[in-house]
Amino acid sequence: MWNTIFPYLLSGISVGGQYALIAIGYTMVYGILRLINFAHGDVFMVAGIIMVYIAASGLPLWVSVPLVLIITAAVGFVIERVAYKPLRSAPRMSVMISAIGVSYTLQNLVLYITGGLNKQYPAIPGISESIQIGGATTKVVTVVTPVLVILLVVALVLLINRTKIGMAMRAVSKDFETAQLMGIKINSVISTTFVIGSFLAGVGSVLYFTNYPTVIQTSGAMPGLKAFVAAVFGGIGSIPGAVIGAFIIGIMENLIKGLDIILFKAGLVTKPLGLAIFSDAFTFALLIIILVVKPTGLFGEKTTDKV
Amino acid sequence: MSEMNIQTVADMETGGVPVLKLEHLTMQFGGVIAVNDFSMHIDQGEIVALIGPNGAGKTTAFNCVTSVYQPTGGRVFFQDQEIGSSRLHQSPDRITRLGIARTFQNIRLFSGMTVFENVMTAMHLRRKSNLFTQLLHLNAEEEKKNRAKAWKLLETVGLTDVAEESATSLPYGKQRLLEIARALATDPSLLLLDEPAAGMNPQETDELGQFIVRIKDEFNLTVFMIEHHMNLVMDISDRIYVLDFGKPIANGTPEEVQQNPVVIAAYLGVEEE
Amino acid sequence: MKAKSKTPAILTWLVIAVIYVAVFVAEQLLPPSSMLFTVLKKGATYALVAVSMNLLNGFTGIFSLGQAGFMLIGAYVYGIFTIPVADRPVVYQYYDGGAIQFTVPVIAALILAGLAAAFFAFLIGLPVLRLKSDYLAIATLGFAEIMRVLIQWNPMGPITNGANMLRLFPNFNDFNLRDASGNVTLYLSTLVPFLIAGVCIGLIVLLLNSGYGRALKAIRDDEIAAEAMGVNLAHHKRLAFCISSFFAGIGGAMLAMYQTTVQAKFFTTAMTYEILLIVVIGGVGSVTGSVLSSFLFVAASEWWLRFLDEKQMIGNFEVPLLRNGFRLVVFSIIIMVVVLFFRRGIMGTRELPDLFRKKRKEGAVK
Numbered sequence: 001m002w003n004t005i006f007p008y009l010l011s012g013i014s015v016g017g018q019y020a021l022i023a024i025g026y027t028m029v030y031g032i033l034r035l036i037n038f039a040h041g042d043v044f045m046v047a048g049i050i051m052v053y054i055a056a057s058g059l060p061l062w063v064s065v066p067l068v069l070i071i072t073a074a075v076g077f078v079i080e081r082v083a084y085k086p087l088r089s090a091p092r093m094s095v096m097i098s099a100i101g102v103s104y105t106l107q108n109l110v111l112y113i114t115g116g117l118n119k120q121y122p123a124i125p126g127i128s129e130s131i132q133i134g135g136a137t138t139k140v141v142t143v144v145t146p147v148l149v150i151l152l153v154v155a156l157v158l159l160i161n162r163t164k165i166g167m168a169m170r171a172v173s174k175d176f177e178t179a180q181l182m183g184i185k186i187n188s189v190i191s192t193t194f195v196i197g198s199f200l201a202g203v204g205s206v207l208y209f210t211n212y213p214t215v216i217q218t219s220g221a222m223p224g225l226k227a228f229v230a231a232v233f234g235g236i237g238s239i240p241g242a243v244i245g246a247f248i249i250g251i252m253e254n255l256i257k258g259l260d261i262i263l264f265k266a267g268l269v270t271k272p273l274g275l276a277i278f279s280d281a282f283t284f285a286l287l288i289i290i291l292v293v294k295p296t297g298l299f300g301e302k303t304t305d306k307v
Numbered sequence: 308m309s310e311m312n313i314q315t316v317a318d319m320e321t322g323g324v325p326v327l328k329l330e331h332l333t334m335q336f337g338g339v340i341a342v343n344d345f346s347m348h349i350d351q352g353e354i355v356a357l358i359g360p361n362g363a364g365k366t367t368a369f370n371c372v373t374s375v376y377q378p379t380g381g382r383v384f385f386q387d388q389e390i391g392s393s394r395l396h397q398s399p400d401r402i403t404r405l406g407i408a409r410t411f412q413n414i415r416l417f418s419g420m421t422v423f424e425n426v427m428t429a430m431h432l433r434r435k436s437n438l439f440t441q442l443l444h445l446n447a448e449e450e451k452k453n454r455a456k457a458w459k460l461l462e463t464v465g466l467t468d469v470a471e472e473s474a475t476s477l478p479y480g481k482q483r484l485l486e487i488a489r490a491l492a493t494d495p496s497l498l499l500l501d502e503p504a505a506g507m508n509p510q511e512t513d514e515l516g517q518f519i520v521r522i523k524d525e526f527n528l529t530v531f532m533i534e535h536h537m538n539l540v541m542d543i544s545d546r547i548y549v550l551d552f553g554k555p556i557a558n559g560t561p562e563e564v565q566q567n568p569v570v571i572a573a574y575l576g577v578e579e580e
Numbered sequence: 581m582k583a584k585s586k587t588p589a590i591l592t593w594l595v596i597a598v599i600y601v602a603v604f605v606a607e608q609l610l611p612p613s614s615m616l617f618t619v620l621k622k623g624a625t626y627a628l629v630a631v632s633m634n635l636l637n638g639f640t641g642i643f644s645l646g647q648a649g650f651m652l653i654g655a656y657v658y659g660i661f662t663i664p665v666a667d668r669p670v671v672y673q674y675y676d677g678g679a680i681q682f683t684v685p686v687i688a689a690l691i692l693a694g695l696a697a698a699f700f701a702f703l704i705g706l707p708v709l710r711l712k713s714d715y716l717a718i719a720t721l722g723f724a725e726i727m728r729v730l731i732q733w734n735p736m737g738p739i740t741n742g743a744n745m746l747r748l749f750p751n752f753n754d755f756n757l758r759d760a761s762g763n764v765t766l767y768l769s770t771l772v773p774f775l776i777a778g779v780c781i782g783l784i785v786l787l788l789n790s791g792y793g794r795a796l797k798a799i800r801d802d803e804i805a806a807e808a809m810g811v812n813l814a815h816h817k818r819l820a821f822c823i824s825s826f827f828a829g830i831g832g833a834m835l836a837m838y839q840t841t842v843q844a845k846f847f848t849t850a851m852t853y854e855i856l857l858i859v860v861i862g863g864v865g866s867v868t869g870s871v872l873s874s875f876l877f878v879a880a881s882e883w884w885l886r887f888l889d890e891k892q893m894i895g896n897f898e899v900p901l902l903r904n905g906f907r908l909v910v911f912s913i914i915i916m917v918v919v920l921f922f923r924r925g926i927m928g929t930r931e932l933p934d935l936f937r938k939k940r941k942e943g944a945v946k
Contacts, residue, residue: 036714086920093643094923096714097860100853101919105912107850112905221849225725228718274734281729284722291719292707373808403810415805417798419865419929428794432810438819441790442783453791493810 004265007136008258009251014138014211016250017145021204022227023234023242024156025076025197031173031237032193035095039079039102041224043198047072047205048121048215049110055122065124069202076198077191085187103221110217118216121209128210141210146247148207152200153243160239165192173237222280226253229287235300244298249286253279324387325350326497326529327372327407333380334367334553341367343553344381349497354523354530356540358564359550360573365533366412368550369499372531373409374399385497404432408495410486412502412533416474422485423470426457429492457492463522464488479506484518491526498522500532504539512536516543541565549573588936595932596778603774607767615883620770621752621838622882623875624777629831630858630870631781632824637856638865639788640820641800642709643717645852646701649724650825652847653700654693654832656731659746659842660739661689667748672741679738686750690776690833697829698822700727705821709814721849731844745843752837773834780827785867787823796820857915862925869927876926885910 022044029037050071054064083102087095127141160166168189171179180186208223209215227242230249234241255262256279260272290297325348334342342364349355357365370376372383374391383391385405390397408429417425430453436446444450461467464484469477474485483503490498503519504512516539523530534540540547541561549557549564551573557564564570603620610616629651636642661684663671672678684692708719730736732743740746755772756764787793795816798806807813836842854877862873888907892899918925 034714036718083916083920090923092713093637093864094919096643096717097856098916098919100856101912101916104850104853104857105909105916108905108908108912112903112909115904218850225718225721225849229722232715232718277729277733281726284725287722288704288707288719291711291715295711295715375804375808398812398814399804399807400810400812403808409808411805411808415802415808417801417805419797419801420794424794424797427791428798428806428811429809431791431795434791436791438787438790438792441792442786444786489809 001262001266003135004262005255005258006134007138008254008262010133010136010138010142011211012251012254013247014142014145014250015208015254016247017149018204018208018211019223019227019230019250020149020243020246021152021200021207022223023230023246024153024200024239025194026228027231027234027236027239027242028169028193028197030231032169032176032190033084033095034092035084035099036228037197038096038099038224039083039106040197040201041220041222041227042103042106043072043076043079043220044201044205044208044224045215045217045220046075046106046110047198047202048209048219049114049119051206051209052119052121052215061125065206068206069199072202072205073195073199076194076201080191080194085190107217107221114217116217118214121213121215123213124206124210127207139211141207145207148203149243152203153239156196156200156239159196165189169193226280226283229283232287233290233297235297238297238299241297241299249283252286253282256282323351325384326353326386327531328384328387329368329372329381330384331381332368332371332378332383334364334371334376335379340553342371342378342550345548345550345553345555346381347548347555347558349529349531351529352523352527353545354519354532354543356544356547357531357533357550358535358537358540358547359556362552363550364553365550366501367553369409369501369533372402372499373407374402400432403493403495406494406496407499408490408493408497409499410483410490410501410503412505414479414482414486416482416485416489418473418475420474421471422466422474422477423457423461425474425485425489426460426492427453429489430457433494460488460491463491463525464518480511483507483515487522491522495526495528497529497531500530500534502533502535504534504536507536509538512539515539519543585937588933591936592933600771600774600778604771607770612764612767612769617770619875619879619883621773623878624770624773625831625834625838626855626858626878627871627874628777628780628834629828629855630862630874631784631867632827632831633855634859634862634864634867634870635784635788635796635827636820636824637859638863638870639793639800640796640817641713641803642817642820643713644720644821644824645717645849645856646704646720646724646825647828647855648847648849648851649720649727650697650701650828651832651835651851652724652727652731652844653697654829655836655842655847656740656746656832656844657693657696657829658689658833658836659749661692662686662749663746664748671746671748672738674744675737675741678741690830693833694826694829697832698826701822701825702818705818709817709821721852724847724849724852728844728847740844743844745841746836747841749836751840773837776830776834780830781867781871784823784827788867792816792819860925861915861918863927863929864925865929866925866927866931868930868932869925872926881907881911 022040025040026037029035029040047068051064051068054067059067079102083098084095087098127139127144129140130137131140131143133143160169168179168184169192171182171184172186172189226249227246230246231242233249234243234245257276259275263269264272328348330346332342332345333340345368357368359365367376371378371391374397377393377396378391379393381392382389385407389395390402390405417428420428434449436449440446458467461470464487466481466485466488469481474482477485487500487503504515507515519530520543522528544561547558547561547564548555549570556573557567557570559567606616629647633647636644660680664683665681668681669677704723708716708723711719731740734742736742752769752773755768757766757768759765795806795811798809798811799813799816803813858873858877859870861877862869862871885907888902888910889904890902892902
């Protein structure tokens, strides 16, 4: 029984970690701008495409990976400046629509560049190799992901709690207007948030596409939505919440992928029910349940609207 | 006089059922007690003012009456019917349906509509027609009556000349009048006015006072208002309640309140700040 | 009371009548394969869906992204109840001809499509409509994704045909009148979708102009004031959500007729986004804008901008950049420009009759 479940658990932890890196970007941006950045999943996809093209140019790995991360961070910066900053005083719906517009634009740009074809993601020495753990065959990236996620989250939490820019971020997320009146440079705080979020999405993309090695313009949509759900699950605005939410969602969806086999091996069913296709739907069902039962998520703070 | 006992005055009913009665109303937000053990009553046909320094909890008391907030303690009665308490909460639209209408301190007109439409919207709740009769225009009679009534209300407040203009394009004073017209369109028996004279000059304030008395008689209303313009309050109120830091500190006729040392202290204290 | 001028209303009716007559005449005269009819049919379909979305997002202030999900329900209900019994063994070849062995008339199937979508809207609306704007957006989007998966689930196959497509149901071309030998005597394949969309949009306009419509706009403008004026928020939001979904369901059924086939995997979030962008381009809060923008969007993407996707030679010079996908890039840029710099879209909140009115004072238009 354990041997049946273990591989699913393993890939759940791995993909959960990758979702976590995307989810942090969502939760930070929402914390500060109260904006669901619908384009964030597409930034993650763009990072994948950039890697495909940079690797094809033959640059060595120690150059190409950092380059991808820098370009991705720059993409995040530019998106914020072009599409969100001009709408700072506009109704929230306008900004959300702009985010959807950016998502649409990024997907179409990639469609144009790639011709809408699946692009093979390059193998990355060090994490693409297969290994055996507890009787299951997997890639090194599966093991590397959770470790890397924890390291990055610790670094990020330190940044937010110990540095000046981190303090500014916390101030802005608590009270946008007051922070502005106190002389905090809102725009640079927001830009930093987008740069960090996009950078982490870039790291996530390197790990994710090593596991699922083709990239197409729509590759970012689903992981993006799931990462958002993870952020809501954990309590939007809370970084540890987003990470824990992402791991839970990653593990659950992989267990559902294997549910037919697990149930069969356990002797509970005699023929497959085709439950695997619900691995995506489950995430959204979970979302609706959380929003209804506990809209503030696991670790979210309660906010009240002033009448 | 200075020994005035708030509780006994509030409980002293002057015959008939009070239109509005608050019993030990308390509203607590986290550690802040915005309204603290406030008891009062208003009788049919009275104009009663609620005054007090800024942040005294006046608007919070209004919000408890209109069910925007659910009180954390005490009870609210409307014509002897309990309408709110820490155990009883109904949505604000039900309170309006019972016959309590209000205006807002920070004007809340429907910005996407004309002046006329703002008033029409407030008549929605009294319609007898349903979705289907409305879609098929089987309610022409009712629609005609409503339009005539809305027009009459605009005449009452003197806004017919701007009926087709966007509500939020009006000057401040006219927006406040429109809020009153809109509130009247819900057919209230109790009208709550939250700082109706805010932003008006002395002459406009004076006219507003006469206007409030006029609509009170014309529409058979009872009026409960929050107001800072003391001239207006003293001119038209039958009785006054004073709140300070959420607690009722005095009540009585305008003359009584004016001479009450506790009230004077509360106001002077504020002005020194 | 001031008497309103009747002229704008008369002119509006005149414009609508001219459009319908023109569609009818064009259909009799031009070859049926003309690109114009593709655009008109798909445009009418999208117009209905866009207006139904505008009813929620623009007029009630509910930011819903579930449109594709409700269209999906409508499209499937229409297909399921209209595929001729004789054709079912072919269509449902993996499910022994399917579980349902009867059909209903097209018009009844359209209404059923709307009712089914409205029913699901009612169910999902109970929990979801209490949420704040952006959470509501993501929850409705999630609902659409769940529906898409549920329909493709194998055990649903006898009803939905699983992941396989539904086809052979009556489509727009079946509205053409034919003589005994099968030759078309009267072309109606464009006029009928225009009529369906026209009636539905007409009903939405009637709703918007009724007391209920004012209540919805009141909710959009200020929820607290609306409640204080006696508007029951929960009731009216649910009403708007169900009505919007009803028409999205009918729009879905029309899309099925237009495409002649239906497959769940095409009703993606991207479809919802596209409709939302149409609404934004037309003007959030303008029915006329949504209709205009739907036709413009479809015409541009299916017809006028098609050349951007192919190599073009001017003499011996090959125009750079033009290849597959460039059209969508141009589109994206147009959309971003509208979103960022022309937020009011084509129409703002104005409607057709407003165009015939003498200019109102500036404030009145806002």
